[in-house]
Amino acid sequence: MSLSKREAATAYWKANLRLMLTLLAIWFAVSFGAGILFVEQLNTIQFFGFPLGFWFAQQGSIYSFVVMIFFYVWKMNAYDRKFDVHED
DSSP states (O other): OOHHHHHHHHHHHHHHHHHHHHHHHHHHIIIIIIIIITHHHHTTSEETTEEHHHHIIIIIHHHHHHHHHHHHHHHHHHHHHHTTOOOO
16 A cells, blocks of 8 residues: 555544544434433423423434434545545
8 A cells, every 4th residue: 555545544534533523422412412411401492392302302313313324424425535435
């Protein structure tokens, strides 16, 4: 493996790890923060007729996770093309 390919591989994995850590932090904030820690404050806000804290604990965190999965796939496809490791 040449030095430039090795550097590109290192940069690719650094970008991948940075993206994963960012999404994991968002995942933690949404599931633990909005669903458990700040539920009392969020319950003062109504969302579709339900307290917002309850909604995040039951539905919102799931929607957030699905959106994050699609964002991860989209971003990794962009990284694949940027670092020339795409499959097509």
